[in-house]
Structures are given as C-alpha cells and as structure tokens.
Amino acid sequence: MQYAAAAALLLVVALATEDMAIRWTAEFVAAFVWLVLVLSLGAVLLLLLLLRRGTAAGVSSLYYLVPPATAIEAYLLFGETLSALSLIGIGVTALGVALVVVPTRRPADQAGSSPE
Numbered sequence: 001m002q003y004a005a006a007a008a009l010l011l012v013v014a015l016a017t018e019d020m021a022i023r024w025t026a027e028f029v030a031a032f033v034w035l036v037l038v039l040s041l042g043a044v045l046l047l048l049l050l051l052r053r054g055t056a057a058g059v060s061s062l063y064y065l066v067p068p069a070t071a072i073e074a075y076l077l078f079g080e081t082l083s084a085l086s087l088i089g090i091g092v093t094a095l096g097v098a099l100v101v102v103p104t105r106r107p108a109d110q111a112g113s114s115p116e
Helices: 002-017 026-053 056-078 084-101
Strands: none
Touching: 026 056, 056 084
16 A cells, blocks of 8 residues: 555656656666565565564664665775774664564573572
8 A cells, every 4th residue: 555655646746747758778677676576575575574573673673774784885885984983883783783682591590480
C-alpha cells in the first residue's frame, strides 16, 4: 500500500513536470533493478526476517548503523576521509547497538537456581 500511494502521488507530479520519456540505457536499467529488487523488496524482506527472529527493539536499533555504514561505504567507494572523531562515533554507535542486540549472559550460579 505504501508503494501504491507513493506511486500515485509521484505520477501526478511527474505528469505535471516531466515529458514522461525514458531513455532505456544499460545504466538506467541497472540502477532501476538495484532500486526495485535490492533497496525496496530486499530491504523490506530483510526487515521482516529480522523481526521474525528478534525483538522490535533489537531490529530498530540496527537503524543506528546506517550513518556509520554509509560513511564506511563513502570511504571505500569514493575515497572520502574518516576523521578520528568519525571513527570514535562509529565505535560508540557499534557498541551501543551491540549492547541492545547481543544477549546478556547471566553467571552460571544464578541461571536456573532457586533460593534455598
């Protein structure tokens, strides 16, 4: 429903502002396939899989990793620099998400023991 509503709204805007001609180049098709299959369908299916296997809090905490992942991608793909402050921020963010996602371990003597 979300995609249908967005498509209807954007179709109206496109009809009002564009000539509606598409140049079917290899780059366009590759980008279109990537956007539809990976970023739309793949991301939603991955989100649903994560929700099935974990808690909503754990899954939603993963959204905090988007900016660090983007910064690392920009470094690897486009040669952008990562300052020391950026690296510290990535580390703090990763630690915070790990504290939410990684299950805590209880000491062996407290697990399953009953009061005497």
